[in-house]
Amino acid sequence: MKKLVLSLLVTGLAAGVYGQDLGPQGTLTPGTQGTFTFDNAGNSGVTDTVLTNGMVWIGATVPSATLLNEDINMSIADGSGLIVSLLLSDGGASGISWGGGEVVDPAFNTYYVLGTVGGGTVSVTIDAWTGSGNTYAGDLLDPSQYAGQVTFNLILGNGGSPAGPPTDFTGMPALVLLPGVSQVPEPATLALVGLGSLSLMLFRRKNS
Amino acid sequence: MRTKTLLIAVAALALTIATSQAQAVYSQNVVGYVQLGLTNGYNFIANQLDLTGTGTNNTLLSCFGTNMPNNTKAFAFVNGGWLGATYNASQAKWVGSATNYVNAALNPGGGVMVQIPATPPTNVTVTFVGNVLQGAITNTVNAGYQVISTPFPLSGQCDTNFGYKPSKNDKIFTWNPSTQLYNSGSIYNGTRFTPSDPQLAVGQPVFLQASSNNVWGLKFNVNTN
Numbered sequence: 149m150k151k152l153v154l155s156l157l158v159t160g161l162a163a164g165v166y167g168q169d170l171g172p173q174g175t176l177t178p179g180t181q182g183t184f185t186f187d188n189a190g191n192s193g194v195t196d197t198v199l200t201n202g203m204v205w206i207g208a209t210v211p212s213a214t215l216l217n218e219d220i221n222m223s224i225a226d227g228s229g230l231i232v233s234l235l236l237s238d239g240g241a242s243g244i245s246w247g248g249g250e251v252v253d254p255a256f257n258t259y260y261v262l263g264t265v266g267g268g269t270v271s272v273t274i275d276a277w278t279g280s281g282n283t284y285a286g287d288l289l290d291p292s293q294y295a296g297q298v299t300f301n302l303i304l305g306n307g308g309s310p311a312g313p314p315t316d317f318t319g320m321p322a323l324v325l326l327p328g329v330s331q332v333p334e335p336a337t338l339a340l341v342g343l344g345s346l347s348l349m350l351f352r353r354k355n356s
Numbered sequence: 357m358r359t360k361t362l363l364i365a366v367a368a369l370a371l372t373i374a375t376s377q378a379q380a381v382y383s384q385n386v387v388g389y390v391q392l393g394l395t396n397g398y399n400f401i402a403n404q405l406d407l408t409g410t411g412t413n414n415t416l417l418s419c420f421g422t423n424m425p426n427n428t429k430a431f432a433f434v435n436g437g438w439l440g441a442t443y444n445a446s447q448a449k450w451v452g453s454a455t456n457y458v459n460a461a462l463n464p465g466g467g468v469m470v471q472i473p474a475t476p477p478t479n480v481t482v483t484f485v486g487n488v489l490q491g492a493i494t495n496t497v498n499a500g501y502q503v504i505s506t507p508f509p510l511s512g513q514c515d516t517n518f519g520y521k522p523s524k525n526d527k528i529f530t531w532n533p534s535t536q537l538y539n540s541g542s543i544y545n546g547t548r549f550t551p552s553d554p555q556l557a558v559g560q561p562v563f564l565q566a567s568s569n570n571v572w573g574l575k576f577n578v579n580t581n
Binding site for chain 2: 185
């Protein structure tokens with residue numbers, strides 16, 4: 149029984165890799181934290197493979213992806229959890245697409261990242277997905293929807309003394325949304341799934 | 357009785373004409389003052405009155421006088437960073453190698469960050485006195501970050517009232533001295549600012565992140581505006 153629980157736990161962890169730990173991190177805590185605005189306006193990466201200055205693309209495959217021209221859901225998280233999620237379901241992402249692969253937070257808020265300092269750098273992950281679902285993970289297995297994810301180092305504003313203004317997603321790589329089923333699991337994910345399955349098989353053999 | 361009334365009316369008319377003619381020869385210079393309250397910490401302010409009417413000769417001393425708290429600092433945003441000068445109250449002068457940059461940022465159309473020290477007095481009122489510039493003035497906007505303001509002592513919205521025609525993706529941020537943070541900004545989508553056209557008070561500059569080189573042409577006339 150103990151082994152079964154362990155095996156299920158490992159398998160569960162593997163499945164959870166796709167999802168983000170959307171913790172209760174706040175979005176507006178004045179202080180000395182680094183700041184940013186949620187936008188890639190002004191980015192000019194001309195292909196869907198650029199590593200900085202990236203635009204948002206959508207398509208069946210990477211080579212055939214076109215620049216995004218429709219509103220989508222987007223969220224950003226750092227290692228501590230969710231910073232902000234802009235959703236179509238509540239109108240928060242209504243107008244997020246400026247066409248031509250540019251996305252801008254419709255409210256153009258300034259966001260503060262807890263645990264950082266002004267002018268510092270933080271590793272962030274941006275999730276993007278279509279449809280009415282509220283999570284990126286939900287679209288990954290839905291072939292009728294598109295989803296994409298990028299991770300990069302975000303240089304934050306509010307640095308220096310006096311402080312500078314918030315920064316934006318200039319450092320973002322190209323973000324490509326692909327159909328749900330075409331997502332390729334990461335090798336680490338496959339390894340964990342395999343490990344979990346193997347444990348289950350061994351456990352069953354011993355019992356029989 | 358009628359004659360008397362008529363005479364009075366003629367006299368009044370003559371007085372009016374004389375007055376209006378006299379007004380025609382008055383100087384067109386308009387002098388004013390603007391008072392701004394500064395608090396402990398950073399304050400983002402613009403001087404919109406001019407010392408000589410040329411728009412180029414304002415200095416820390418001409419703007420702030422000699423009543424600032426000792427160790428008050430003033431910063432100009434130059435080439436992507438802040439450069440400062442410090443006020444030495446005992447010598448009644450501003451010191452620091454960047455003083456000329458800060459002086460230049462105090463000309464109408466610019467802006468400075470003023471840091472009032474934590475030691476009393478922590479609340480200071482500055483009074484800018486000078487000429488109200490009039491006519492057409494062009495502010496040069498460079499791609500990238502800069503501190504900018506209207507050169508006229510007016511309140512209003514950047515696009516609607518001040519005629520700033522931004523480039524797509526231009527961003528504007530204002531400063532909140534209460535929180536010591538920038539307020540959430542506005543971004544231009546090619547047609548309008550979102551979420552709203554920034555509202556500025558008299559003496560309030562903005563941090564402008566311009567997506568391309570541009571010019572901000574403004575016109576102001578005391579009699580017609």
